[in-house]
Amino acid sequence: GQQVMQIPQYQHVQEGEDFTTYCNSSTTLSNIQWYKQRPGGHPVFLIQLVKSGEVKKQKRLTFQFGEAKKNSSLHITATQTTDVGTYFCAGQASYDKVIFGPGTSLSVIP
Amino acid sequence: GAVVSQHPSWVICKSGTSVKIECRSLDFQATTMFWYRQFPKQSLMLMATSNEGSKATYEQGVEKDKFLINHASLTLSTLTVTSAHPEDSSFYICSARPADIVTYEQYFGPGTRLTVT
Numbered sequence: 188g189q190q191v192m193q194i195p196q197y198q199h200v201q202e203g204e205d206f207t208t209y210c211n212s213s214t215t216l217s218n219i220q221w222y223k224q225r226p227g228g229h230p231v232f233l234i235q236l237v238k239s240g241e242v243k244k245q246k247r248l249t250f251q252f253g254e255a256k257k258n259s260s261l262h263i264t265a266t267q268t269t270d271v272g273t274y275f276c277a278g279q280a281s282y283d284k285v286i287f288g289p290g291t292s293l294s295v296i297p
Numbered sequence: 298g299a300v301v302s303q304h305p306s307w308v309i310c311k312s313g314t315s316v317k318i319e320c321r322s323l324d325f326q327a328t329t330m331f332w333y334r335q336f337p338k339q340s341l342m343l344m345a346t347s348n349e350g351s352k353a354t355y356e357q358g359v360e361k362d363k364f365l366i367n368h369a370s371l372t373l374s375t376l377t378v379t380s381a382h383p384e385d386s387s388f389y390i391c392s393a394r395p396a397d398i399v400t401y402e403q404y405f406g407p408g409t410r411l412t413v414t
Contacts, residue, residue, distance in 0.1 A: 188357075218401050229390055229405045230341065275340060279401050285331070289340045 189214045191278045193288035201296050206263040208291035210276035219252055219259045220277040220285070230275060233261075266295050300324055301393050303406035310381055310413055317377045318409045320391030326371035327393035331403060332364075335388045347374045371396065381413040
């Protein structure tokens with residue numbers, strides 16, 4: 188079945204450093220979504236990428252969708268302590284099925 | 298906008314009893330709601346997809362007779378854990394997809410922490 192992988196599992200960065208998490212799907216996706224879950228909280232939708240090669244930016248966050256629509260990345264520039272949390276990618280291969288990656292847990296050292 | 302609530306936020310029950318968890322979309326209609334289970338420091342595992350007015354679609358390995366899902370209206374889905382056992386203790390999260398916009402994003406409820414003693 189469809190699998191979604193993410194690396195790294197954990198990332199500790201000094202405040203101000205950049206951070207990147209990578210997401211790979213075993214199958215071609217119709218779209219990919221990114222979510223952020225703060226410790227003790229629930230996942231919050233960040234963005235959705237649909238087009239092959241798409242790049243979207245949200246302030247310090249840059250999201251990319253691969254040309255083959257099987258991989259994606261999230262890059263945070265100049266991390267802040269408010270960026271702490273687990274970032275999940277979620278791949279959608281069919282209308283009613285979204286598979287979440289295992290997540291990348293980001294710690295930011297002030 | 299796009300707020301999803303869950304009730305209760307936490308529940309403790311005895312082994313063998315049943316527990317019902319409600320998921321409501323407060324300011325939008327959702328033809329599709331999803332139920333996930335999340336173990337500590339792990340990802341969300343899709344349990345089932347709930348469509349209003351029809352039977353839920355369960356993921357492989359999820360017992361439909363144990364996890365009863367009802368999606369009676371466009372704003373409410375319920376998950377009933379029947380004959381709960383300690384291994385059912387987990388964090389259950391629902392999400393809802395708005396019916397009136399062309400998007401695949403989901404809005405998550407705050408989750409329900411279930412502890413079975």
